[in-house]
Amino acid sequence: MEKSKHCEICENQLYDFKTGTRCGITNERPCFKEKCSDIIFDKKYQDKIREVNIEFESIRRDKFLCYLNFSLYFGIGVSLMFTGYFLGVYLFKKGAMSTVPMVIIGIGFLVLPKAIGSLVSYYQKISVAQMKKTKLDEILSRYNIEYSIDVIINADIHDNKEIEANLTFLRKHPR
Known part of the structure; x- marks a missing residue:
């Protein structure tokens, strides 16, 4: 485990671009080995908990839209390919040769990356956010801290988001 991750939630953290993370006390x-005996929990760790959980919840809530986007563009791409194929077969039976069916099939292939790209992007974002949340929870569990958080995201017509995070601690560090 990275020791600097412990420092990210401590009030004693000093950060310098040249030397990196340093302890404000020493x-x-x-x-330290497993956990720092000088760590001080105050506002910084609560802000970090809120930040990580809000990011995770915001991405997780986009899952439906991601699958909808994938289904829509995948359906359009496959439909265009079938339309081009059947148009080509129809024209061939009538004795005509045309490049129009090939162009339609090509456009169908060009639409598929839009469908797959949004799905891949979603899975990359959610895996990074999940990893951040897991690491934070692991560090907090070393210090005997458990929490519950309710993230409420209200969006208006223009997609302006109002985010509220209700954080309650189930078990706190004994300090």
């Missing part, structure tokens, strides 16, 4: 790089 003025040295983090040097």
Whole structure:
């Protein structure tokens, strides 16, 4: 486990672009085994919990739209390919040769990456957000901290989001 991840939720963290993360008490790089005995939990770790969980929940709620987008563009692409194929067969039976069916099939193939790209993008975003949440929860569990959070996302017609996160601690560090 990265020791600097512990420092990201501690009030003693000092960060410098040259030296990186340092402890505000010892003025040295983090040097502990499992958990830091000098860690101070205050506002910073609550903000980090909210930030990570809001990011995860925002991405998770886009799942339906992602699948809808995939289905729509995949259906359009496949429909165009079948339309081009059947148009080509129809024209061939009538004794005519045309490049129009091939163009329609080509457009159908060009639509497919739009469908697959949105699905891949969603899975990449959700896996990164899940990894951040898992690492944060793992660090907090080392310090005997458990929490429950309700993320409420209200969006208006123009997709302006109002996000509220109700954080309650089930078990806190004994400090």
